[in-house]
Amino acid sequence: MGKGWKTAGKVATAQKKGQLFTKLAKEISVAAKLGGPDPDANSRLNLAINAARAVSCPKDTIERAIKRGAGLTGEDVIYEELMYEGFGPHQVGVICECQTDNKNRTASEIRNIFSKKGGGMGASGSVTWMFDHVSYLEAEKADVADPEEDAIEVGANEVESSEGNTYEFYGDPTELDNIRKSLIGRGWEIKAAELSYKPKNYTELNDEQLAEVHEFLQALEDNDDTSKVSASIR
Secondary structure, rough: OOOOOHHHOOOOOOOHHHHHHHHHHHHHHHHHHHHHOOOOOOHHHHHHHHHHHHHHOOHHHHHHHHHHOOOOOOOOOOEEEEEEEOOOOHHHHEEEEEEEEEEEHHHEEEEEEHOOOOOOOOOOOOOOHHHEEEEEEEEEOOOOOOOOHHHHOOOOOEEEEEEEEOOOOOOOOOHHHHHHHHHHHHHOEEEEEEEEEEEEEOOOHHHHHHHHHHHHHHHHOOOEEEEEEOOOOO
């Protein structure tokens, strides 16, 4: 997340768009089931729809996912949200968030990835202490005078330069939608907005070790039930 590992909502390579759209539709359905089909009254759904639109997810896919989650299609959507944690290669802390209709299948698949790629899945709490649960927003604005001032004004706790005129804002996890709306009101274009896990400290690796860790994280990311992956790397 952020400057560390990419999240499912930010991967948009051509060959993986189908899988990405499926994951985004799943999040939209979950959000609509939990909070209703009106994005104006359901901030999580609003964010999910915006994330889908940002990568050109088809309008029909979005609308169908909303109806499915809200129970308007006659389908019984039962997705559980699960979080797995453990250590990847070279003791990199990893949190893998999943949405699944079969937790036994998902647990087995995620455990196998950890095992086969040189890591180990841990018990609940074994890794989360290494992270802060945060609102994460990536936003762009031309001619930024003072991003620190904007961060204070929108209620973010921290801002980091990303690339060019793009910055990463971090805040309390309860303030995600408020920060997003405030940034837009101050002329920022939102590139990503989600709840995530920010490492308190980063695991230092050489290039060879980092490549090995990336391969492991990509295997987690490629699992159909994975929604987000966070890791203690830059």
